[in-house]
Amino acid sequence: MKNPILIVLLILVCLKAAIAQNSLTETEKLAATAKVWGFLKYYHPTVAAGKYNWDEELFRVLPKVKEVSTREELSRVYMDWLDGLGKVKECKGCSQNSNHDYFDNNFDLSWLDDGKVFTAGLSERLRFIERNRHQGKKFYVSSANIARNVIVTNETTYVGSDWSDASLRLLSLFRYWNIVEYFFPYKYQADTDWDVVLDRMIPEFLYAKNESDYHLAMLGLIVSVNDSHAGFSTDRTRAHFGFYWIPANFNLIDGKAVITGFYDEALAKKDDLRIGDAITKVNGREIGTIFRENEKYINGSNIPKKKSNAYYSIFNGPSDSVRVEYTRGGVTSSKTIKRYLASELKPGKQESEIFKILDGNIGYVNMGVLETKDVAEAMGALNNTKAIIFDIRNYPKQTLYAVADYISSKSNDFYRVTYPDLDYPGRFIWKSGRQSGQSGELRYRGKVVLLVNERTQSHAEFTAMCLQTGDNVTTIGSQTSGADGNVSTIEMVGGYKTVISGIGIFYPDSTETQRKGVRIDIEASPTIQGIIDGRDEVLEKAIEFVNSK
Known part of the structure; x- marks a missing residue:
């Protein structure tokens, strides 16, 4: 029994x-x-x-x-x-x-x-x-008049609220997550499924031990959209990395932080920092390791942009000095260098010519300083050159349509748009974009070259797409930022602001530019030796191309 x-x-x-x-x-x-x-x-x-x-x-x-x-x-x-x-x-x-x-x-x-x-x-x-x-x-939402990206409305910002209120922290997460869920045109491109991001971030918001943890949770959430537009910075996030800076800027190349210029040349000279110094370790830790550990807090649509945006996460710290290991002239050395508060750095003024003629009768235009009122003068002065190089490694000033009229013999479609359907949240509607160029006799008959890199972002990428429809255009450089489309502002709980790309921008054949960047015909990037020699290797590649045929 x-x-x-x-x-x-x-x-x-x-x-x-x-x-x-x-x-x-x-x-x-x-x-x-x-x-x-x-x-x-x-x-x-x-x-x-x-x-x-x-x-x-x-x-x-x-x-x-x-x-x-x-x-x-x-x-x-x-x-x-x-x-x-x-x-x-x-x-x-x-x-x-x-x-x-x-x-x-x-x-x-x-x-x-x-x-x-x-x-x-x-x-x-x-x-x-x-x-x-x-x-x-x-x-809670409306639509921008022209671009039709979402405008977030009537949200309480809770400025001055108590960060320790768990309900407010969850509200901050839920509000941002749902705005992205329904109104971010590129959600489908994120590295991590957006549902998985929510599951991962709930414990970070719910169990934040202190205010810094909460701010880092907001930063990590925003970085998860993989959008170069989506930056986020507060006193707490800046304090996490440190308020002290070395007086030099740098590029991350081959696992090294290569000095490319100075925030304050006089202070850099005190520690004998030189352009081309390839720093391999900071306080005994390899540059690549530091980057990988901090990547979850570095915004960017792709790795080149993340490396460009790593400026605050490699050398910054809480003290006024740091130990570095570096290579110069084939010799590896170590030394302690000074760090400074941003207020102590005095950057020198940089003046750039709008346009000029390079050796070999090649025109050069800096699109970052060219204004619409300058276009006729610049194109007239460069009309008899055998090529014009338009440098878009910067942020142009709305000159794309004026320039396109000179390098195109017909009107061209150069983009398509998706915008959110507010009456069916989460869905996006296709819309045809504006044309560029004008039909008629070609006004500039030489070659046209566009220079791009990771600093080519948003309107710069849009400008490149427009000019690429010209009759005789070649794009040279490296992967662009991959963040196109008018931005929409989001306020987190506490009044802290961030933005997202608010509309989808595609080539006429529906190829994305977000995360991928614009199309490139010839790849070219700086090398460590080129930086040491003070050369602009991307510009050199363009000149070589112009002279090759």
Whole structure:
């Protein structure tokens, strides 16, 4: 005869195992809450119209979420929440959105049907809201007049708020995550799936030990979008890396930090820092190791841009000196050099010519200083050159269309756009872009060369795309920043600001420029020896190309 006590114990163990298997983790519950809260914020007819204080609604529901443990209990919390928002009426005009030419790489509401977290009844109600979503003027978002990138509106900034309030920290995460989820045109290109980012960041925001941890969590979240536009800096993030700088700037090449110039030449000379010095270690640690450890805090669409943006994370520190190992003239040495507060550095003034004629009758135009009023003079002066090199390793001044008129004999499509459909959040609509160039006799008949690199970003990349449609254009250089499209501003809790690329910019054949950069015909990059010799090897490559045929 079986032991009845043993049978009872076995039943209890099985029940406990079944309950544990059906229980949701804290991260699962909070991730689901973030998604439901954001979905209702932009989809529910009364919430999207601003009829509720939606931040306060989150604060009200979070304790209830914390108390439950199973899918059924969590779904009941959400169902009660929906009941309190009133009945959703049928939307007769919502089906008309199917007429749009959609770019749907970003769009994914499959989580609404996640049977592990939501009951079938809850999923059905959420899908009903999707089908009968808010239409018309929104409370939390609007659209820019021309570019049509999203404008975030009516968000409370909580300036001066107490960072130790866990609910506010979660609000900061949930707000940013959902803005990216529904209105960032390049979400689908991120290295890490955006749902995974949410799961990863919840513990960092929830359990931040101090204010610095919280600010670093915000920085890490923003860096996760892999967008060179998406910078973020506060006193706390700057303090993490250190307020003291070496008086030199540098490029990361082959695992070394190669000095390329000076923030303060007089101070650099005191420690005998020279252009071309290849620093291999900082305080005994290799440059490559420092970069890899800090990469999660360095924004950029691609590695070349991240390396360019690593200026604050390699040499900065909390003290006024640092030990470096460096190579000069084939000899490796070590020394201690001084670091300075930014206020102590006195950069020299740099003046650049707008245009000039190089040896061999080759024109050169600095697009970073050329203004529209200068275009006619510059093109007239360079009209008889055998080539013009347009240097776009900078930020141009809206001269693209004026220049294109000289180097094109016909009007050209040079880009397509995607912009967010505010009436169907998460979906993006294709739109044709403006043409460049003008039909008629070609005004400049020589070769045209464009110089680009990682500093070619946003409007600079857009300028390159425009000029690439000219009749006889070659692009030379290295991968550009990969951040194109008008920016949208986002305020984090506490009033700290960041931006994202707000519209999608593509070539006419729908090839992305985001993260990839613009098309390049001939690759060329600086070398350590070239820096030592004071040469501009990318410009030299352009001159070599011009003279080759």
